[in-house]
Amino acid sequence: MTLAYKPQKISGLNTPLITHTHLLRLHFLANKFPQTYNIIINPRQNSHINFTYLVRTLSSFRVEAMRQKKKQSIVKYGYEPSADEDDGSYEKSETERAVPVEILRRRNKEKRRLKKNGCNLQDPLVVCGGDIMLMILSFLDAHSVASSLVVSCRWRRVACSDTIWSEKIKELWADKAHLPRFAQVEGLSKLSAYTLSIQDGKRNRILKEDLWDHVWEFHFKEGVPEYWRNLDPYWRGTGPLMHRYFHEDGSQTADVDDKVWGGHECCYSIVTSFLADGRIREHYVRINSWPQLSISRKHDWGWEMSNGLYLYSSVPDAYKPGGTGPYLPVH
Secondary structure, eight states: OEEEEOOOOOOSOOSOBOOHHHHHHHHHHHHHSTTTOEEEEOTTOOOOOBHHHHHHHHHHHHHHHHHHHHHHHHHHTTOOOOGGGTTSOOOOOHHHHHSOHHHHHHHHHHHHHHHHTTOOOOOHHHHHOHHHHHHHHHTSOHHHHHHGGGSOHHHHHHHTOHHHHHHHHHHHHTTOSOOBSGGGOTTOOHHHHHHHHHHHHTOOOOOHHHHHHSOEEEEEOTTSOHHHHHHOHHHHTOSSOEEEEEOTTSEEEEOTTOTTTTTOOEEEEEEEEEOTTSOEEEEEEEETTSOOEEEEEOTTSOEEEEOSSEEEEEOOOTTSTTOBSOSSOOO
16 A cells, blocks of 8 residues: 655644654654555655644554554464454454453463474464364363363354264263253253253252152161061062152152062152252251151262161163253252
């Protein structure tokens, strides 16, 4: 771009007028940005021009040139500006403004050091393209793929693809006893399903839906009287284990041929108390007036309820279509 200044006489204007010294300064500034602007000034003419107008105009050109130079350096270091930044109006984002100056200095110093050593700092996504990066990310573990989500917006669009996370969620669910119901909602992205599954697997608060949806294995502990242990197939080693069933009306039943059950009526309740800050202070299940059952979660997302007399274990049922448990995520 060439910008020519033709000196013209300005009368009646009380502003500084340009001299040959000013012209030399303008030439110096013009030569500083030769690739962007070519400023032509004819110093031979004796006329005077408005120096204030020239300085303001040249200052705007300097700002524009600095923006272009910054964009070029960013591209060189591996970041390609988005379409909305290519209009010449580059400004710092909220994230960039929030970064402390000292951190930016360290980053720039590291970039200069790597550049001096001949390291290539180009963005792999720009060099390889989205399809190849999608293939590369599919071979990484879930934690590494999740880390790439925060690199940039373009990396996130590639790393959150259902093509990647559909395989990751299959690996996650492969050896699990129960699969959460809300993670299998139609239309939910695979990344969201994976995240919700991880969160539900860490949940130690049992709900009524968990009791209803699962069949529970029941057996006595070693400290009970020997008469009870002799009735328990778990200790005799004969036949399948005893089972218990929780129902939505608050009742509990057992198999018809269960010798320990005896046909008596049972009802259950879940007791949960919280502290003022929202943490759980006490959480247990009580059946009739028997000792309360403490709750624990196994590594395969199965449930256990136990006291000093007996233990309940949820039977794996990952094969159930639509999943089990509550309909909404619970912390």
